[in-house]
Each structure stands twice: as structure tokens, then as C-alpha cells.
Amino acid sequence: MLFRRFLLDRVSTIWMLASLATILLLPLIIGVGLYLKAAPLFEHQSLTELLTSSAWKPSEGKFGFWPFIAGSFYVTILSFVLAAPICLFSAIYLTQFASKNLIKVMHPVIDILAGLPSVIYGVWGVLIVVPFISKLAPFFNTSSSGYSIFSGGIVLAVMCVPYILNMLIEVFNTVPIGMKEASLSLGATFWESVKHVVIRKSYAGIISAFGLGIAKAFGETIAVMMVVGNRIQLTHNPFDAAYPLPALIANNYGEMLSIPMYDSALMFAALVLLVIILAINLLFRYFIYRAQRQ
Secondary structure, X not given: OHHHHHXXXXXXXXXXHHHHHXXXXXXXXXXXXXXXXXXXXXOOXXXXXXXXXXXXXXXXXXXXXXXXXXXXXXXXXXXXXXXXXXXXXXXXXXXXXXXXXXXXXXXXXXXXXXXXXXXXXXXXXXHHHHHHHHHHHHHHXXXXXXXXXXXXXXXXXXXXXXHHHHHHHHHHHOOOHHHHHHHHHOOOOHHHHHHHHHHHHOHHHHHHHHHHHHHHHHHOOHHHHHHOEOOOXXXXXXXXXXXXXXXXXXXXXXXXXXXXXXXXXXXXXXXXXXXXXXXXXXXXXXXXXXXXXX
């Protein structure tokens, strides 16, 4: 009996450690695989040239990824600017001010929005957002077909709202009710208690939710690809089209591989995407560490 318990304990420990090691090694394995596939590209162009050049002429062996990287950042930052305030204020209202009946209604709605396939958001963007942006552009003394960075940012923001909002609601619900009651007993108003106790106590969780939201937004593909225009160019105008990295990979993999080095170029794009998302997560982990220390 004792041996059986010892054996079960050892087996359980081994498979749990093996699972943990698999999770920890998975990003490294993916990164190494992408690097090996992209390595032939480094024989023709330097890493600096690949990342900073704007020349995209695959038939001539020129692969400049800067327009794609810039487009990805532009769409992601715009979506974050649109989604972050909505998520933060909505989470504060739902956890601190809303009635229980409203919360019971909102939770299924948020879950449904989070579970919708991205292609549905893309179709919604094509039918609603793109025409709206094309009509909005003349008010800013410009013209646009509607397939633009702005459209991609709006669709991506709507996609990220349920994801970030769910995390923020959980973060605010973990703040002990006694801390808020203590501030109220000292004479603080309800809003002052929320602002100085609930939000302040939740800094690390808020940063974590925003960081994961940005990382998720940066890698979104189908919905953004359907509305962003997919035009290779550098622009500061949000009403112009762009071409994010995920859209480059999704649009071209399998179709353009007869061109020399194109396969390696797309694998390099995937590697850049992986590194940027890892860097975003590490950056926000540092912010979380600073927030926890303060």
C-alpha cells in the first residue's frame, strides 16, 4: 500500500513537471523553428536592413519589413487608445456602482463577445465600419475608401473590449471589501474610496490586463486583414491603408512560395511577430513589478 502511494506520488510529480517544462519550452521551440526557417534570408540581407528597409520587391530579392511592422504598431496602438478607457470605466462601474441585475446580464454578453470568431468581427467591420470611415474622412479634409488603419483600429478595439474587460472585472473583484469600508469609515466619499483604494490596489492587475490586451491585439489576423486595406506603405494618416505583419503572413503563405526566399521572408515575419509579442509581455511584466513594489 505504501509503495503504491509512493509510486502514484512520483508519477504525478513527473507528469506535472513534464507539463510545466513543455509550457516553458514551447516559446523557445517555436522561436528556434522559425529562426531556422528564416535563416537563409540572412545570407542575402542583414538584420538591420530587413527591419528598417521599406523596399518590398520579392521578385528582386528585396524584403523590407518596416512598413509591415509600423502598420502593426499603428493599428494596435490605435485600438488600445480606443479600448482601454472604455474597458477601465466599464469595469469600475460594473464592479462598484452597477446593480446585481445588470451584472447578471452583462457577464453573458461579455462572454458571447469574447467567444465570437474573429471573421464575424471582420464581416461586421466590412459592412458597418468601412462605410462609416469612408463617410467620416471628408470631415477631416481627406478621402478614404474606408479600408484603413482607422477601420482596423476600431474593429480590433471592439474585439479586445470583452477580453480586457473580463480581466479588469476579476481584478477589481479581488480587492477586499474591508479596505473600501475602512476608507468610508474615515470620511471618504464612495468615489474617493474607489479611486484611492480600489484602483490604487489594482494597479498591477490593470497593467497586466492592458499588457495582455495589447499582445492579443498585435497578433490578431483575420478581422484586421479584412478592413485595413493591405497596402504596403508608410503613412501617418489613419484614414490610409496599411499592411500589418499577421495579414502579410495570412495573405501570402502558400501562394507566393515559388518566389525564391519568399518562404524564409514569411517565416522571418512570424519570428518578428513572436519577438515583439514576447517583448511587450516582458515590458508589462516590468511595469507590474514596479507597481507591486510601489
